[in-house]
Amino acid sequence: MAKIEIYTTPICPYCVRAKALLNKKGVKYQEFNVMTDRAKRTEMEKRSGGHTVPQIFIDDKPIGGCDDLFELDFDGELNGMLGLA
Numbered sequence: 001m002a003k004i005e006i007y008t009t010p011i012c013p014y015c016v017r018a019k020a021l022l023n024k025k026g027v028k029y030q031e032f033n034v035m036t037d038r039a040k041r042t043e044m045e046k047r048s049g050g051h052t053v054p055q056i057f058i059d060d061k062p063i064g065g066c067d068d069l070f071e072l073d074f075d076g077e078l079n080g081m082l083g084l085a
Contacts (some may be wrong), residue, residue: 002083005046005054011035014056019046021069027082041067058082 004022008015022029024025034041034053048055048062056063058081063069072078 001027002058002062002081003030004018005057007032007034007040007048007053009035009053012053016083018056018066018069021073025079025082025084027047027084057070 004013006018008019008031017033019029031035032040032044032072034044035046043052044053044055047057050062050065052065054065056065056069059061063072063081069078072081
């Protein structure tokens with residue numbers, strides 16, 4: 001199973017959508033709330049180069065945000081990345 005990390009805020013609808021897709025796939029992920037943890041926000045920005053949430057990593061590879069995650073799923077690549085293929 002892949003290691004999945006997602007940096008989020010509780011008020012972000014894109015974060016909710018991304019987590020819903022991951023939940024639908026039945027995979028476990030580690031979530032970091034960058035709204036309440038400045039150190040995690042700084043970590044997210046250094047790792048991804050992005051300033052918006054969500055920022056998603058699969059096996060330490062930056063995937064991008066919600067739209068990127070859904071595009072991988074649409075293209076049939078996400079299940080393999082998650083170890084579900």
